[in-house]
Amino acid sequence: MNLSFHTNHRLLVSLIFGGFGLLSLGIAVLPAYNVQENNRLLPRQSPLTAAEQRGKDVYIAEGCVGCHTQQVRTIAMDKTWGERPGIPADYATNTRPDLWRQTASILGTERTGPDLTNIGQRQPSIDWHLLHLFNPRMVVAESIMPAYPWLFEEKENPGKHDRVVKLPPEQQKHITGQLVTTRKAEDLVAYLRSLKQPDLPVGIKINFIDFPKSKDKGRELQTVEGKVGDSKAAGGDKDFDGAALIAKGEVLFQARCAACHQGNGEGLAGAFPPLKGSEIVNSEDPSKMIDIILNGYDENEAYGAMPGFAGQLSDEEIASIASYERNSWGNSAPVVEPATVKAIREMIKPPL
């Protein structure tokens, strides 16, 4: 028996095979199996609907994962993409779709475009998603995302069940008849809108870690923990700083509102109304404006529907946004106090 792998090719090949096989079992197969088996849906998490699942198939087929991640890492810089760091349970709904294709690699490795973990929460408007898919540069001028015109059809006479996409006039010119969605577009938007970080069970909290250590510890604590405290303080009858409110509102506006209403407040003709010069925005009494921000709006035929933000933004945040909008682009109206928002929220709260 020759026990030298320098001269015995059977022994050499067996060592190569066995060594790598064992290492692979230990580092990949067993941990993967373990993670898969110890993974249940969160209490308030629901599996994908049939339409959402079909939308996910489109997401994979078009290679969206090449540029968009779906993972909120535990580091503080990922706070932009979710309320909390991701946990294994968030991915419990991600399973093998059929015999031919395997479980989707949705976590991704490149962030050429934004992370989509929470896109359904961040951007609930169907109209926005449709316009954005048809041509991303209509809503985000600097975007380099590909356009997906093959998810849409041009129809002379749209039928009853067709959803017509409201295009800005200069885009409408290039279309014969009306632009309607295909089922693929509907499904993809349904999937994107379903992407929301599920709530954790009551009482459980996962914090971001402060890495790399921020130089300004105070700032860090304020942004992670301070939300509740802040709105409490501002909700009282203490004086508040109008300029600070507007400054904060600008940041929030760019993050939450500019996608539709655009950074210059001019909106998109035919799709999203302008805030610049708007009567509602400039009105002395802010209650109508706050009502729209809280509960959404779909009464103007000329534009797409706006989703409500009551569940996502605090009183103080809404007050900041409103104040910023009322004092920008030539608009001029009094600053909105957080207490006013609180009062309107209480008033329109559905009876228990």
Place this chain on the structure above:
Amino acid sequence: MKHFKTAMMFFALLAGPSLLALGTSKDAITNESLFSEGGIIGLIILSLVVVLALIIILLSRIGKLTFDLATRETKTRQQEIDEALETLSESQVDRLISRQNYFKFRVTGDELGGTEKPSDDRGLVSKLVKNLGPRITAEKRKNTTQASIEPEHRRLILGFIVTATFWLVFGSAIGEYLGIKFVAPELDKVSWLSFGRLRPVHTNTVFWGWASLGMIGLGYHVVPRTSNTNLFSYKIGWISLISINLAVILGNICLMAGINNGGGEYREYIWPVALLFATGLALTIYNYYQTIAKRKTTEIYVSNWYIMGAGIWTLILVTIAYLPFYQDGLGETIIQGYLMHQAVGMWFMTFTLGLVYYYLPRALNKPIYSYSLGVLAFWTQMLFYTLIGTHHFLFSPVPWWLQTVAIVFSIGMFIPVTAGTANFLLTIKGSWKMISDSYVLPFLFIGVIFYFVGSSQGSLQAFRFTSVIWHFTDFNVAHSHITMYGIISIFLWGFMYYLMPTITGRNPKEVLVGMHFWLAVIGLLLYVFPLMIGGTLKGLSWLNEEPFISSVVLMVPYWIWRAIGGSFMFLSHIVFAYNVYYMMKGPTLKIDNVK
């Protein structure tokens, strides 16, 4: 007087700024606003010019002084000799003059060869160079070694190399198109050509088409050669070639039609297509194994360790990556990290290293520096590389211990990388002149350099801090091109330029090989540096919590540079394709007989 003036001015300038600082430090605000004024900044710069000039004058004075001091003794000695010479006797003068003649003697150059004209009766000289002045392109040594090779064997190897070259040109054309799309997203609106669908076409084509076919083809030369025997079966080789090519064709059509396995990098082909590739690979590995089994040498040469390792590991890898039983939820992510890294490390890197252990010593015509270092690098490659896949998912919900293991062993990768690099460089040591004489060795040398740089860069990227800045950015794209292009592709070109003339007897045009080399290397550098700089800025922009879109906007100039570098690279591939054609159909080597 002059010295006094200089000293005074110097003093004043030295003291001046500190006086100014004293005067302004009382009021911090004035101080700050003062130094941000253009006029003040200009003045400071102007004074600095004077200070600089003074420093130069001072240094030259000191230099002069020390020179005078140092040569004072010599001067005295000179004077003594001069005086002594005048008192010499007649005979002493004669002896001095005859000594002077010794130094005037020069050889004429024909003492050994005589004055007859040279001739080369045995055909040892392959080319006569008459131009000995400066040249723009270097004169390279032609490859005159002719391997005794079965025509069937030659056809098989060329079959692999030609198809690989086709996929290189096709795959990099796609890559170039995608690079342009970063700055011109409205280039087309055809679903089959959209970025999301073409991106995996690019990566899979250059992976499974170009690099894999190229490596396997070269393996079909190295394995029988180092086993000192014939290939086990030509037929199996051809089936393997067809099967892998078919996989790449079908896989790419599927991807462009929107049929994608799940979006996981390097396993975008659905399993029936991947099975076709795996079958081709398995057949080749079986073929290699049987060839090694009937070898005529006692020892198994270290190249074959690497080649067998690469083949067997990749088969295990592909099987694990495609089996479904542990891939729901985050299980999929763990397997993805494992596959993504091992596809590069266990397949491309390991196989290519095996080829280096044959072709580098062969091109230098001397044995590898240390066989044992090669063996050490082999086993550490297997141990460390296998465990580091999860470093692609740092800070993700994947178990923390897996992430830590991945980081630790990423650092451990310095061991096989340093062992390999040292081994190759020590093999080249003493033959540096050969690099400029050969059109093969520059590729191999640059490949070794990139092997060290690219692999070490990978280790550094796995640190938690660097991952925060660089992960998800274009930095990764730069890294993957340094490794897959700088290491794998550049090595493969070197091997092919060595092998093809040996088996076809046809040398490529040197100017075109040089053009290929420089376009590829300069193109690569133009490609990776902008992406590394831009990637870092992008990461910092995210860290500073700036709006996401600003990180897109800031990348635009860097993406333009990437497209320019990519064009150079693509152009070099066209030249390479022509060289491959020329090495098969061009004229055979003509010996310039010296008359």
